[in-house]
Amino acid sequence: MLRLEPKADQKMGSIRRGAMQAILHAAECVFARHGLAGSTMAEIAQEAGLPKANLHYYFGTKDRLYQTVLEGIVGEWLDHEAEWITPNRHPAEGLAGYVRAKMLHARRRPDASRIWASELLRGAPVIMGYLCQTARQQVLGTARVLQGWSEAGLMDRIAPTHLLFTIWGMTQTYADFDVQIRSTLGTSDISDTEFETAIQTVTTMVLKGCGVRSPTQLPR
Amino acid sequence: MLRLEPKADQKMGSIRRGAMQAILHAAECVFARHGLAGSTMAEIAQEAGLPKANLHYYFGTKDRLYQTVLEGIVGEWLDHEAEWITPNRHPAEGLAGYVRAKMLHARRRPDASRIWASELLRGAPVIMGYLCQTARQQVLGTARVLQGWSEAGLMDRIAPTHLLFTIWGMTQTYADFDVQIRSTLGTSDISDTEFETAIQTVTTMVLKGCGVRSPTQLPR
DNA sequence: GTCTATATAGCGATAGAC
């Protein structure tokens, strides 16, 4: 499970490829708005500009379409970990870079974040296997890097897994629950400068919260 | 909208009261698991141990039942703010108390938190009015208290609303996405000691992240 | 390959017996 359609890997007609892309894009948008159960194949078809039957032709069932959309999203939230949280980086650089990457992801791919959140809220029935295997191993590896930074005296001793949980919670909230943020701020959408303030706030909370001392300059 | 059933405020038969309570409790449980669209009146009825028709007799429609469940939840996430974040408290006490209260709420009422999260994910169609009116005013009031603490030199200058957003994100993640946390930790449920570690981690992140200096003792 | 027209199932809601 959780593999791409074999057909998608091979050479295929550009019409087929274009139609599947349109469907997947429309499905991601609709699933993000209404969740799996709240979405209908008819609405996804309309969003994609195709007849409803074509969705079944390409993806079989609604569940398989949902699963395919999820497969494209699954990797996104772990990619930045391995990029930024590495033993050879200083935590000031690694944590700040990771937080910024997570925040920019929340800003640029809110639909992906919401589908992920919706799947977790349901108890992760589709991606449970992935969570307990691949994802867990990578997260534990990242936690060991954080542990190493602490033991090297580069930051305070803090429960590494819980540090990751809080970073995920802080960053993803800007995608998943942005309606709450916008209604509080009283804006119809969050400006770039406002979002930069958000990034700064989260970064500061993480760096100072972990007692990270900058390698190049002292905190003010 | 968002008012309690008038009938619920008046004296009513104990049978009626008991049935409505059973339905509301079952509905909260089912809505938390499957969301509004994914839940069926039949499943809620079975969970409550009553015939399906009784749900319609007491609450009319599925939407009204959902709305009633939501009404019982709406106030919960703002209650602790007014209790802990007050001008006459020191931020070390106020923020730590608030974080602990939010964390204990996530632990004790995960279903309530998940329904709230699910409603926000959908774009908050039912509670939008409440969010932009009552909730917004109270949150802005809380933000002014945080601002006052900063200006009094009791903590760093940090964007007050974003501080609240991050606290909500960190604490609610332990209810909403606990499947992710449990799969990472490799446990079927989170122990009390593990959860205490979580509370300590979040509290430390907030207090040190905001540069709060304890009024009674220096940070180590 | 593409799309219209339709079969089938499940759900919300209700009528009416008790």
Add this chain to the structure above:
DNA sequence: GTCTATCGCTATATAGAC
């Protein structure tokens, strides 16, 4: 007030024309 039996609608899925 309570519950059984059922109605009508909507959504998934497919058959079959083009």
